[in-house]
Amino acid sequence: MSEFLMVIIGGLASGAVYALVAIGVVVIHKATKTVNFAHGGFVLLGAFAAYLIVVQLGWTYWAAYVIVPLLIGALAMAIEMAILRPLRKADLFTVITATIFIGIGLSETYRLSYNTEILSMPKPIAGPPFVFGEVILTPAQLWVGAGALAAGLIGLLLFSHARIGRSMRAMASNVRGATLCGYSVNQVYALAWFMGGALAGLAGVFAGPSKGISPDLAVAMITAGFVGAVIGGFDSLRGALLGGLLLGLAETFAAAYVSSAMKSAISFLLLFVVLLWRPDGLFSERKIRDV
Amino acid sequence: MSDRLKVVLRIALPSLAILLLTLIGSLLSSYWQYVFTISIGATIIGVALVMLVGYARCITIASGAMMAIGAYASALAVLKMGWSFPLALLVGLAFGALAGYVLAVPAVRFRSHNLAMVTLVFQEVVIIFLREAKTLTGGAEGLNVAAPVIFGMVVKSDIANLLMTGVASAAIILPLTVLLYGPFGKNLRALAANEVGARAFGISPRNYMIAAFVISSAAIAFAGAISAPRFRIVDPDSYGVLSSIFMLAYPIIGGMNSIWGGLMGGGVLRILPEVLRPLADYLELIFCVLVVLTVMYFPGGLVELVSRAVAKLRTGTNKDSPPDEVVLDSADTRAAMVRAMPPAMPRTDEAAGSPALSIEGLSKSYGALQAVKRVSIEVGAGRLHGLMGPNGAGKTTLFNMVTGFTGADAGSVSSFGRDLAIVPVEQRVGLGIARTFQHVAVFPSLSCFDNTIIGLGRNPVRATMRRSLEAAYGGASVGEERDAVMAALDAVGLKRLALQPAGSLSLGNQRRLEIARAIVSRPRLILLDEPVSGVGADEAGHLRELLLAINRELGVTMFIIEHNIGFLLSLCDRLTVMSYGEIIAEGEPNEVVSAQHVRSAYFGDKDAA
Numbered sequence: 001m002s003e004f005l006m007v008i009i010g011g012l013a014s015g016a017v018y019a020l021v022a023i024g025v026v027v028i029h030k031a032t033k034t035v036n037f038a039h040g041g042f043v044l045l046g047a048f049a050a051y052l053i054v055v056q057l058g059w060t061y062w063a064a065y066v067i068v069p070l071l072i073g074a075l076a077m078a079i080e081m082a083i084l085r086p087l088r089k090a091d092l093f094t095v096i097t098a099t100i101f102i103g104i105g106l107s108e109t110y111r112l113s114y115n116t117e118i119l120s121m122p123k124p125i126a127g128p129p130f131v132f133g134e135v136i137l138t139p140a141q142l143w144v145g146a147g148a149l150a151a152g153l154i155g156l157l158l159f160s161h162a163r164i165g166r167s168m169r170a171m172a173s174n175v176r177g178a179t180l181c182g183y184s185v186n187q188v189y190a191l192a193w194f195m196g197g198a199l200a201g202l203a204g205v206f207a208g209p210s211k212g213i214s215p216d217l218a219v220a221m222i223t224a225g226f227v228g229a230v231i232g233g234f235d236s237l238r239g240a241l242l243g244g245l246l247l248g249l250a251e252t253f254a255a256a257y258v259s260s261a262m263k264s265a266i267s268f269l270l271l272f273v274v275l276l277w278r279p280d281g282l283f284s285e286r287k288i289r290d291v
Numbered sequence: 292m293s294d295r296l297k298v299v300l301r302i303a304l305p306s307l308a309i310l311l312l313t314l315i316g317s318l319l320s321s322y323w324q325y326v327f328t329i330s331i332g333a334t335i336i337g338v339a340l341v342m343l344v345g346y347a348r349c350i351t352i353a354s355g356a357m358m359a360i361g362a363y364a365s366a367l368a369v370l371k372m373g374w375s376f377p378l379a380l381l382v383g384l385a386f387g388a389l390a391g392y393v394l395a396v397p398a399v400r401f402r403s404h405n406l407a408m409v410t411l412v413f414q415e416v417v418i419i420f421l422r423e424a425k426t427l428t429g430g431a432e433g434l435n436v437a438a439p440v441i442f443g444m445v446v447k448s449d450i451a452n453l454l455m456t457g458v459a460s461a462a463i464i465l466p467l468t469v470l471l472y473g474p475f476g477k478n479l480r481a482l483a484a485n486e487v488g489a490r491a492f493g494i495s496p497r498n499y500m501i502a503a504f505v506i507s508s509a510a511i512a513f514a515g516a517i518s519a520p521r522f523r524i525v526d527p528d529s530y531g532v533l534s535s536i537f538m539l540a541y542p543i544i545g546g547m548n549s550i551w552g553g554l555m556g557g558g559v560l561r562i563l564p565e566v567l568r569p570l571a572d573y574l575e576l577i578f579c580v581l582v583v584l585t586v587m588y589f590p591g592g593l594v595e596l597v598s599r600a601v602a603k604l605r606t607g608t609n610k611d612s613p614p615d616e617v618v619l620d621s622a623d624t625r626a627a628m629v630r631a632m633p634p635a636m637p638r639t640d641e642a643a644g645s646p647a648l649s650i651e652g653l654s655k656s657y658g659a660l661q662a663v664k665r666v667s668i669e670v671g672a673g674r675l676h677g678l679m680g681p682n683g684a685g686k687t688t689l690f691n692m693v694t695g696f697t698g699a700d701a702g703s704v705s706s707f708g709r710d711l712a713i714v715p716v717e718q719r720v721g722l723g724i725a726r727t728f729q730h731v732a733v734f735p736s737l738s739c740f741d742n743t744i745i746g747l748g749r750n751p752v753r754a755t756m757r758r759s760l761e762a763a764y765g766g767a768s769v770g771e772e773r774d775a776v777m778a779a780l781d782a783v784g785l786k787r788l789a790l791q792p793a794g795s796l797s798l799g800n801q802r803r804l805e806i807a808r809a810i811v812s813r814p815r816l817i818l819l820d821e822p823v824s825g826v827g828a829d830e831a832g833h834l835r836e837l838l839l840a841i842n843r844e845l846g847v848t849m850f851i852i853e854h855n856i857g858f859l860l861s862l863c864d865r866l867t868v869m870s871y872g873e874i875i876a877e878g879e880p881n882e883v884v885s886a887q888h889v890r891s892a893y894f895g896d897k898d899a900a
Contacts, residue, residue, distance in 0.1 A: 035404035086587055092403045093348050094586050097543060100350075100407075104536055105579030112572060219532060223415075226408055261423045268412040275405060276397055 007256045008249065009137055013145030015248020017206045020148045021221050022228025022240035023155050024199035030159075030235055031168035031192035034084065037099040040222030041106030042197050046072045046204020047213045048110050051121055061124045064205050065147075069198035076197025077190045084193075085186065103222065107215040119213040140209065148206045152244075155199050156237045168192050172235075227271045233281025242283055295765050302468050302763050305550050306461040309334060312558075313457025317450055324449035328456045330562045332518045335460050337541040337557025338467050338550055339510035344539065345547030346476055347503040348483035350403070353394060353410040354511050354538040356417035359530035360390045361512025362519035363421065363428060366436045376439035376446075380459070380516050387512020388505050390417075395504035399497050414532055421527040433526025436519050452521060459517050463510055464554075470506065471550055473759025477741050478750055479503060480548075481734040487696065488732030492725075492808070493750040495717045502752045511538075537575070540582050546592030548736070555593050622836055625784075629837075629844040632778040633771075635723075635813030645708035647672045647816045647848035648693070653702035655688050662688040664872040665702065670850050670865075672707075672815075675842055677859040677880065678852045680869035681893055686852050687729070689869070690820055693850070694726055695719060706816055720748035725809035726818040729852075731801040735794025739785055739804055742793045743776045746808030779811035783837060799830040803837070810841055817841075819851040823858050831855065835862050856884060868892070 021043055028036045049071055050064040057063075079102060087095055123140040130137050159165040170178035171188045179185060203221070211217055227247050232239020250270055255263035274282065309331055316327030336354065343349050361383035368379035398409040421428045428434060439446045439455070446455050470476055482489040482499050490496065519525050537560070545556020564574050585592055648670040655663045663685040670676040680686050691697035693704050695716040704711045706724055714722065725746065733742050749758060749772075762769055780786045783803040788796065793804055802822060809817050822838070823831040835858060841847055853859050859866060859880065866880040870892040876883045883889060 037404075037407075083583060083587065090586070090590075093350065094590070096350055096404055096407060097539070098583055098586050100352075100536060101540070101579040101582040104533070105576055105583070108576040108579060112576065115572075223411070230405075230408070261419055265416060265419050268415050271408060272397070272412045275401065275409060279401075279405070 003256070006137065007252050009145070010141060011249035011252030012245055013141045013148075013248070014210070014252065015245035016145045016148035016152065017203050017210075017244075018221075018224040018228050018247050019152045019241045019244025020155075020199055020203040020206065021225035022232065022244040023152050023237055024196040024203070025225045025229045026232065026234065026237055026240040027155065027159060027168070027199065028192055028196035029229070030172045030237075032080075032084075032171075032189045034095055034099065036196065037096060037222060038079070038103035038106060039196070039200055039225050040218035040220070041103040042072050042076060042200035043204040043207060043221040043225075044107055044110055044213065044215065044218040045075065046201030047121075047208035047211075047217060048114065048119070048204070049201065050205040050208050051119055051213055054121060061205075065202070068201045068205050070201075072201025072204070073194040073198035076200070077194040080190055080193035081186075085189070103218065107218045110213075111215050117214065121209045121213070123209050144206045144210060148203065151199070151202050151206075152241050155195070156241065158195070159237055164191055164195075168195075223267050223271075227267045227274075230271055231274050231282050233283060236281065236283060239281050239283040243281070246282075298763065298765065302472055303465070305338070305468050305554055306465045308554065309457060309461040309464060313453060313461075316453050316457070321449040324453045326562050326565050328449065328453045328521070329518070329565065330558045331453075331460050332456050332514050333541065333557035333561030334554045335463055335514040335557070336511050336538055336561075337545055337553030337555070338464055338471075339507035339514075339553070340538065340542040340557075341545075341547060341550055341553035342467065342471060342476070342479070343503050343507040344542045345549075345552070346471065346479040346483065347500055349398075349410075349500060349503065350407040350539070351410045351504075351507075352407055352532060352535045352539065353414040353417075353508075355530040355532065355535035356414040357387055357390060357508045357511040358515030358518075358534070359417060359421060359525070359527065361387045361515030362436075362525045362530070363434065364512070365516035366434050366519055366525055367427070369437060369439075370434065376441055376520075380513065383516030384509050384513045387515075388509035390512065391505040391508025392501065394508070395501040398504065399500040411532065414535055418527050418531060421530075428527075431527060433524045435524055436522070439520045446520070456517055459513075463513055467506070467510060468550055469763045470756065470759050473755075473762045474744070474750075475502075475752075475755045475759045477737055478745065478755055480736060481742075481745055484734045484736060485732045488728060488734065489745070490696075490716050491694070491720070491728075491732070492745050493717045493720045493748045494745070495715075495750075495752070498752045502756075533575075537578055540578055542592075544581050544585050544592055546594030548591065549594045552592045552594040555597075559593070622840070625782075625836060626840045626844055628778075628784075629782040629840045632782055632810070632813065632845065633775050635845075645705075646670055647674065647707060648676075648818075648850055649705045650689075650693060651703050651705075653689065653692055653704065654700045655685075655692060655697065656700055661872055663692070666869070666872075666874055667702075668867055668874070668877070670816075670848060672848055673842070673846055674848055674865055675838075675863045676848075676850050677863035677866045678850070678869065679854070679856060679859055679866065683871075684869040685872040686869055687820075690818065690852050694818055717750075720746075720812055720814070723812075723815035724818065725812060725814040725816075727802070727805040727809055727820060727822055729821040729824055731798065731805055733793040733796075733801050733804050733808075736792055738790050739780060739793055739796070739807075740776055740789040742804055743779055743807045743811050744772060746779070746811040747772060747775065748812045775811055779807040782810065782841070783807040799826045799834070802826060802830075802834060806834075806837060806841070810845065810847070813845065814847060816848045816850070819849060819853075821853055822851065823853065823855055831858050838862060860884065 021039065025036060025039050028034060046068050049068045053059050053064045053067060054061055083098060083102065087098060125139050125143050127139045159168060167183045167188050170181065170183055175185065224247055228244035229240050231243030231246055247267055247270060250266050251263050254266040312327060312331060316324050343351055364386035365379040365383035368374045368382040369376060394410065394413045398406055401409060422431050446452055478494050479499055482494050482496055486496055541556035541560055542553050544560060546552025564571055567574065589596060646669045650666060650668040652665045652667055653663055654665050666689060678686055688697065692699045695711065706722065709722065777786060780789050783806050785800060785803055785807060793801060796804060823834055838849065842849060851863065863880050866883045867874055868876040868883060868889050875892055876886050876889045
């Protein structure tokens, strides 16, 4: 029983990071209709930036939590403006290939600038583990889980309530209508990429200590982000949040009760099953066709 | 005869180029022989991906897995079954085809990013399997691959490897070229350009995409099988997701719309790591930058840059394309040209006296909105039957149910006594039913000739593969098809523009091309969806003459939806008016439009105003 509880909490903690990635993917897709395959690269660079701040500069984690999202958000925005803006008239195929190779380019940039197998980071908070009966949880685990979840919720609230969120939602439902209402396409797109990038960067800061930093992190995170987004229906932020958490649970259960190979395969199997069985996601209401 | 030679040469040229490359390589030092070997091996992958990525527009991230499947299957065939190497190559090919099918069946339900994700799932699951099934595959350490033995000779030296790879690559690229240059490749491009238009003429998206996956996967697996012995060991890490992504770069950088693009992309990019050793660390990054630059600034890839440079060298010799206008003929000449079309195939399923189109009690609701309410219309054979109605009357919904693109909630549609409910969209052209589109659905990158030949409707996958082969060796049907297509283009006045890409035509001419495509199969019934929307009054008049001539000379029944009331009045012999999903009037056109309730449906009630 206690093991079961530990698995659940551990699963939710890693799932919260996936949720953060998935929300970023969905924010960008919802506002700009672009599926960003470079998102894993953003997470990786976020983790790397956190490493530089915490390990190289010796600053506190708090600095990383503030600086990294701004940095990666700015990078995402720059990529949108320099590469994707000129491709706005191009077809989906072109944009997807572009983001795939941008993503690989980002991981390669990291690999070239820091040519080691894997970088490890200190835990964000140390301290004795909490022991509830037989359930043992490290403070770091709880911190990451709670922090990522909180960040995800903030992103969700920003999108659904704040003014900037309204502009993105307007753009999502009707580009021409939103333009007529005075929203600038360029501004909203840049903003959406900034927000998506910031969420990815933050996910990197949370993921770095537990998963280590290597180009594999980018592939793992883009997969996790996509699985979370697909489970949630790809256009629902709340769905992406739940999808990420669900994936975290599934992975942890697979590792605990099946095998480590199953842990690496489960996200792909989950993606496959959801796409075939419920292509609109598990949580989305069925869209009513507008006539 | 020289034309025949040209066709054959065009198809054989890529394979001949590979053989020439092999010959040149064999004269060089053993290092260059090695470089040429891997370059030539990669051309197979480049061409295979031109089919799947360039023509069918499927983004695949599973090429590494396909190579691995070919490499492991052939290695195991030699190792565990003791089969000879040439046989093992075929085993690799067969497993690749099988794997392509297994991947395609679920994958082709999706497009763009979801399709890419399904291929990523396949890629990762294959690699995880190779790593975990240790007793079969040796796990992460991999398998030792013996040097191939072909007809008693051990292939070990660089030159032997080069010759083997060169000959095998030329042999595998030849059938790919036949398919890509032939109707199969054109139909794939048509499908990628306009899925709805392609389906209406019998091109099944599912079957074509599955075929593209199977064929290209088989070729990639073959490339994996033939290259495996050179590495001595095959292990899962060599075929990871990164290798898949870099293979995706081959057709993109080389040029996705051309076999030569695949050849160049694969051949050049694969050897960059070898010839640019000092930059080896930066190569992946350079790859990425090249791809992004290519999609941003040179969507046609390397091959287009080369052909543009060649064209520049040859300035002055290039012919001007004919002007994009129609030579207007008198009504009599037009009628004579329409009459000159080859006769229709005799149809045996004709139920005597049954109407060309019979719509009975057709209904469709979207949520609370009832778009079409129990509509019944009968179109007699040989008639020109118009359907009009204000915006939102349900015309388009009705039309989509008649053409089979939207399922009906209730009611039935039949043509010449045949119930259409059970006939898939792709098979209707075979029943003598053709259509045109409100938003023109021509295939812009294909020539007018190639657009029209698709209208013949001989497009099931297997038939198209056979036709591709016939096109290569000049079978009897080739000439017959050409005559039919040229007659149809002549009938609509586009003969001179036969070789121009459809996308370069004016809207009026694209509408003519749609009519040529619709009549080339000599259908009994044509469904026209706003045939003059967006064209000027003069052009509308010409199109009306054309449709009248087709109706009169070929006896084709037409069912026409149109907003332009004047056009309908001067064309149709019967008119139906819809409003709010219901038929409000039907009869002789002039009487119908002068009826008071029809006028008020359009202009509102005088009393209310």
